[in-house]
Amino acid sequence: MESPSAPANKPLVPWQRLLLAVSLLTFWNPPITAQFTIVSTIAAEGKDVLLRIRNKPSDVIGYMWYRGEGTHSKRNIGSTAMDLRVYATGPAYSGREKINYDGSLLVKKVTMKDAGYYTVVAYLDDSKKEIGFGRLTVYQPVRVPTLLASNTTVTENKDAVVLTCYTNGISTQWFFNGMGLRLTERMKLSWRNRTLTIDPVRREDAGSYQCEVSNPVSSRESAPIELDVKYE
Secondary structure (H helix, E strand, C coil): CCCCCCCCCCCCCHHHHHHHHHHHHHHCCCCCCCCCEECCEEEECCCCEEECEECCCCCEEEEEEEECCCCCHHHEEEEEECCCCEEEECCCCCCCEEECCCCCEEECCCCHHHCEEEEEEEEECCCCEEEEEEEEEEECCCCCCEEEECCCEEECCCCCEEEEEECCCCEEEEEECCEECCCCCCEEEECCCCEEEECCCCHHHCEEEEEEEEECCEEEECCCEEEEEECC
16 A cells, blocks of 8 residues: 655646735735924924924935925025025015024024914935925913902802803813812813802812913913802
């Protein structure tokens, strides 16, 4: 009786070659090139801000910056040539911008009008170019909030009180006797957390109330208000 032998390797038929090729393409991903871009930045109004670029090509010979998205000539801020150390300004230049030789853009004493998208073009030595985009967000420093109460002397289980925090901030937090306020079922926040209603008030609500307001660049606290609760 003959012993079984190992099967011989057979050449792939055309349809098998096709399946193998599809399989290889499915599991192989080409390398992803990092995108040339402007680092989106948050700044406080009146401060200097530096708009940096990320993943810049190695063979850059010059940069050109624009306000907004796109390369409209009327929005051109300026340009610089790396080898000649030449700097030129465009129609959108306000006198506060400077393009550094690393490609970043310095904007001095930013205003709310400086907020928005920016475009940078990197010119390469092979007559090619790359374009990047990014956003500058500008916030006004928050002012000291004004905290007002509908009444500061109230009667337990009879009266309600409404505390309102007037502010130009984005976020509002409440404090009671120097600690973060823990809301009860009788408390309600409304109008973007700027209004605190307590209905009805109880003796344990008596004390000092404050609001703290903030945005991404600053924060301020209100002066405290003392709530006096009368009870029998």
